[in-house]
Amino acid sequence: MKFLCLAIGKKHDLAIAAATQDYTQRITRYVSCEWLILAPAKGRMSVDETKRTESAHILSCIKDDDYIVLLDEHGIQLSSEGLAELLDTLDMQAVKRIVCIIGGAYGVDEIVKKRANFVWSLSHLVFPHQLVRLILAEQLYRANTIRRGEPYHHQ
């Protein structure tokens, strides 16, 4: 099993980007984890056109047998233990790659929502995109430590 974290966005605040990189590095002690940052759609476009363009780009990066987790405020919340259990289940199902998608400023098109295997809401709160990236990296790291019974989770 490996992770691909796929985000539409710009380069971010260096401090938060460094912290995200740090957690990503820690995840790779357990499994491969890569980030792919896709550029936001450019040019004069309506919101719908932007979402369609960005969503086509997202879909071009994923494979048929990927398990897609879409981060969306209207999704289902998980506990950190719940995320670890989900990873356990996917591992038992021999899922090769889990792709976590963070959409652009306007979210993603319906076509990505339909392709998603799980729509995950981190919180009732709205976070800035850079913080979503950091939280995602930290939670994937945490879930891997939970799965191995390591002490990080109760620090």
Next chain:
Amino acid sequence: MKFLCLAIGKKHDLAIAAATQDYTQRITRYVSCEWLILAPAKGRMSVDETKRTESAHILSCIKDDDYIVLLDEHGIQLSSEGLAELLDTLDMQAVKRIVCIIGGAYGVDEIVKKRANFVWSLSHLVFPHQLVRLILAEQLYRANTIRRGEPYHHQ
């Protein structure tokens, strides 16, 4: 109205601390916001003794007329708009200071829970303390922009 963010803890990852400082700086465009980081209890103590010592320290820093928000995973979740509404309400009630408390590694003693006016859970997820600080600063900033109808919230 002003904010005091009160946390038990050590100095943290410099990158995340810098980002927290940045959001705190932005809050001060609207209202005063200070952080007070109290040292964790030292010495050989049981979990209960640690919580009691740290909680006594916390209580010594707050005033009778402070409105206390305790961050605790067993609390109630708010949306970002909900937080803005809570601040509006407290403003109308002429609350002078809101104190947001992030407990230590073992949480806080019952005495702080009883003193709390609101127990707030950021998410079903468990976050590391440094990330809780960052999220708190960002959400207080966000709530202030929502209250003033500024565009940040829909960035």
